[in-house]
Amino acid sequence: MVNPRRILVPLALALMVAAGGTACAPVRSAIAGPTSSGAPSPSATVTSTPTPTPPPTSTTTGDFDKAALSTTDPTSYWVIVNKLRPLSPVSYAPSDLVTVPVAHDNPAVMRSTAAAALVQMFAAGAAEGAGEMQVQSTYRSYPVQRRVYNGWVSSRGQAQADKQSARPGFSEHQTGLAVDISTVPLKCALGACFGTTPQGEWLAANAWRFGYLLRYPADKTTITGYEYEPWHFRYIGIPLATELHKEGVETLEEFFGLPAAPDYAH
Numbered sequence: 620m621v622n623p624r625r626i627l628v629p630l631a632l633a634l635m636v637a638a639g640g641t642a643c644a645p646v647r648s649a650i651a652g653p654t655s656s657g658a659p660s661p662s663a664t665v666t667s668t669p670t671p672t673p674p675p676t677s678t679t680t681g682d683f684d685k686a687a688l689s690t691t692d693p694t695s696y697w698v699i700v701n702k703l704r705p706l707s708p709v710s711y712a713p714s715d716l717v718t719v720p721v722a723h724d725n726p727a728v729m730r731s732t733a734a735a736a737l738v739q740m741f742a743a744g745a746a747e748g749a750g751e752m753q754v755q756s757t758y759r760s761y762p763v764q765r766r767v768y769n770g771w772v773s774s775r776g777q778a779q780a781d782k783q784s785a786r787p788g789f790s791e792h793q794t795g796l797a798v799d800i801s802t803v804p805l806k807c808a809l810g811a812c813f814g815t816t817p818q819g820e821w822l823a824a825n826a827w828r829f830g831y832l833l834r835y836p837a838d839k840t841t842i843t844g845y846e847y848e849p850w851h852f853r854y855i856g857i858p859l860a861t862e863l864h865k866e867g868v869e870t871l872e873e874f875f876g877l878p879a880a881p882d883y884a885h
């Protein structure tokens with residue numbers, strides 16, 4: 620297991636640089652989770668019959684069913700976490716965390732499906748000329764986020780703490796589906812200029828192909844509640860990422876018709 624003390628300092632630095640911090644909430648493998656063990660089923664009571672398609676609802680746009688997965692279940696790949704939507708329960712921790720076998724500045728731990736997609740995305744970026752990438756920050760547990768946030772509250776007060784760090788339970792990094800990406804060698808780490816690096820430009824244009832979303836775009840800060848973070852990507856699965864790309868919708872809040880979340884309720 621990772622010793623939390625070893626990542627606390629870089630984590631605090633990262634949060635400091637990334638004013639506003641980041642949110643996190645995990646989603647479950649309702650669609651893409653592993654379903655087959657590869658072993659034959661002796662009783663054949665478990666079939667491979669595809670899950671029946673749910674009946675159309677008013678939330679269906681075209682042939683995309685916006686109700687296919689939960690946006691509130693922390694285990695759902697579509698869970699939406701922002702300053703008005705904490706994880707429920709707030710102390711949620713994913714059960715399928717794995718070490719991501721990629722270059723990293725800090726320990727790289729994500730949910731397994733998101734981890735596999737990240738490996739593919741980094742490889743594709745390098746193969747397509749974007750250059751090498753590495754992980755700057757991935758999963759942050761509730762206790763780690765609480766420690767960091769409370770540290771800011773103690774030293775600067777809550778108002779300033781809220782500008783520097785996400786509150787525990789409100790960070791997308793707690794889902795195990797969010798990742799902060801930087802370049803190799805390190806340049807513009809956790810800075811807006813990352814968006815102008817070859818890696819940042821490639822990610823902005825291609826992350827959807829791997830099920831990732833640039834979660835905090837420059838022109839949507841009043842909706843997401845976070846400043847432009849060209850380094851922060853959230854795994855939402857390829858079907859939803861593709862639909863957002865196709866429709867030109869930048870945020871989960873807009874796509875699902877949720878209220879803007881510029882700040883905490885209290």
Ligand SMILES: [Zn+2]
Binds near residue numbers: 640641642756792799
């Ligand atoms: Zn982040």
